[in-house]
Amino acid sequence: MRGGSVPDPDKLVVLNAVLRVAARHPSLLAPVAFEELRRALAAHIPFASLVVLLPDDDAHQRFYTDTDNPKLPRDIRFGGRIPSDPAFCQRVYVEVRPFVCDDASLGNAMDRAGFEAGYRSYVGVPVRSSGDARVFAALVMSFPQPGEAGRAPIDLLEEIADIIGVGVERSLRSARERRLAMILDTSCDAMLAWDRSGRVTDANRAALTLTGLSREELIGRRIGTLLDPEPDPAVGLPQPDARLVLVARLPDGEARRLPVAATVTAVEDDPLVACHALLRDLSAWEANEREVVAHLARIRELEEQHRTLLDNAPLVIFRLDPRSLELVYLNHCAERLLGVPLDEALVTPGFLCGLHVDPEGTAAYEEAVLRARAGMRSSPYEARLARRGAHAITARGTIYPLVGKGGEVVAIEGLFMDVSVEHAARTRLIQADRLSTLGTLAAGVAHEINNPAAFILLGLDMMARMLDGPGVDLGPTVSEQVRSMLGELRDSTRRIVDIVRDLRMFARAPGGPRRIAVDVNRTVESALSLTRGQIIERARIVRDLGDVPPVLIDEGRLGQVLVNLLVNAAQAIPRNAPGEPAVTVTTRSEDPRTVEIEVRDTGLGIAQEIRDRIWDPFFTTKEPGAGTGLGLSISREIIERSGGRIYVESPIEGEELPHGGARFVIVLPAAGRGDSSIPPMPSTPPRSIRSGVRVLVVEDEAPLARALAEEIGRVHEVTLASGAQGALSALGSQRFDVILCDLRMPGMSGEAFYEKVAADRPDVAKRFVFMTGVGFGADVERFLAESGRPVLEKPFSAEDALSVIQKVVTRLGRAANPGR
Missing domain, CATH: 3.30.565.10 (Histidine kinase-like ATPase, C-terminal domain)
Structure with missing residues (x-):
């Protein structure tokens, strides 16, 4: 005996117990039968659970067990559907041999879940059909400890599987018959069967409802009293879904003739039934047919309303013949908007093309019409349209093809929308956007204007000093x-x-x-x-x-x-x-x-x-x-x-x-192939102020930087830097009492230069004076306000520069040397 051994007397006792359970229960897949089978086996074989597996499809099995362990996943319940294990299925269903798993923790996800729930090893044996010995199920017995499955009485389990196979197979067949009967009885279509004498032998619930008769009244009734004409296999049955009349009885007892679609089939191998019929009530379908007729009438009414709506819409709506490209329809709004009677417009050749005032508009219309005749859509275009006795309007034209089922263009439709107000508003928006662009650029323009202007002012100051001096x-x-x-x-x-x-x-x-x-x-x-x-x-x-x-x-x-x-x-x-x-x-x-x-x-x-x-x-x-x-x-x-x-x-x-x-x-x-006089500016010589201040001038405009150095250098010591990088180098090796810094420079701006100095040397940042030709703009104004530093707005005079230098030195004193 493979696996563990069971003495023959005990083996007979176990098999007799299984036979008694199978004899008492018509369905061994019922929970009560399963519980009784588990008790009968547990008296002789120590195990954790008993399971019957039924293949559901190629990847799943139905799971019937004697346990309701809460530690198991929710889908592992009596009658649950679980994934199949390919190795298990190959061994049991294909090779028809037992499958032994001595340690479920090493198996798949389902095995590991069982291991955690206390089912730590198991053995599965085939369950064969009594007729052809094919394997249609598996009997699985699990054990509480690893290794116990290898000692299980496999021979005994195989004999138990052969005994319960008959009961399981009977259970499946009975359940399948019940499901089929339930399907027939709960079908929405009526089903009737009758014998060769033409008397009804069976009917489902829908047939009772449709005929208005009870089962007792319907069974034995001649089919000819129910269906007109009566189906007769001798002369030929009607085609599937043939239209017949069913004589039904209303609740008040009166007879009513109902239209039905009938599919009648002759039965050759049933001694009791000659024919059966599937009947579908067409009363609702006929009611729907009448409703469709009413809907069509409503559609015609809506079409008329639609035409009225088109005529009154504030749009010029038209239709062109795709062959002649002439008007075949024009709504009444066109007459009101364009001032031309419809009758005149419809007979005027090229009427719509002639409405376009400008050549560009005419070309856009003609191109859109030709594209539509070719079955292509065009983008909307705008053009001026002439109006009789009034000024031209600006209209947006949209022209598109109507394509038939065969892909041919059956009509060309289009519309013109009066956008004169929108066009005027858009023109104003264009100007507003241009002004917005100029506003954005104003800071840069002012910078470019004021730098030269500042240089002119300083240059004129120098000229005045040189030419007018003693x-x-x-x-x-x-x-x-x-x-x-x-x-x-x-x-x-x-x-x-x-x-x-x-x-x-x-x-x-x-x-x-x-x-x-x-x-x-x-x-x-x-x-x-x-x-x-x-x-x-x-x-x-x-x-x-x-x-x-x-x-x-x-x-x-x-x-x-x-x-x-x-x-x-x-x-x-x-x-x-x-x-x-x-x-x-x-x-x-x-x-x-x-x-x-x-x-x-x-x-x-x-x-x-x-x-x-x-x-x-x-x-x-x-x-x-x-x-x-x-x-x-x-x-x-x-x-x-x-x-x-x-x-x-x-x-x-x-x-x-x-x-x-x-x-x-x-x-x-492609289209194919002087000096102005500038009035002099008066110069005021700078007043005497404290001298010897070390000033760093950071300015990328070389002429302006030189002029500043000349003017300020008459009083103070000036060092020039053409950009922020040069200024950083100078600050690293020298001390300066005042830093005159331009705000806008290539590379690192004055703002970025100041923020870097403020982060590294806040005491030096306090000595900044900004020079700018841009005193406005959200970014500039916010930065200047946050920094709190003095500002020289270009153009400024030498006296202005010397004055602000004096104020900074007076407030902060001289700067300490870098090494102090």
């Missing part, structure tokens, strides 16, 4: 100084004039479009001049301007687009960004018909999820107050109205940038 002898040295100074003043004056001219161009009030031949490179230079102050704080400017033909566009509008793109490029680069951040402007003409302008930055780039939305009006990722969200939307509209296009690429392909960067490309069609 005993002036214009020797070679002084003459050279005067000539050099006059040359530099002249250059600065020209710079002021150019900047003011550029600002005036961009601030011009928007009128009608002025499309002239514009020098692209000159407009780029003007835009760079206006935005230089915004860019140099964050990046260097790279120009790559090619020899390109002029383009036809309003110069101010092109400048507006470029300024917007340059400002966006600067703002996309973080302050003090690592590496060599740059904003690059390129112009090129790869063919004589187009000119490309590219604005490229090495900044943060544009996230993919918002790349398509950046062109939407009012969409912005900037902080509130930093922009209207109209810049790119208006820029695209300006470029497209000029016959060009604008697109963006981010990240930039072929370049390895930390954040991807972005480049905006404008493509436009």
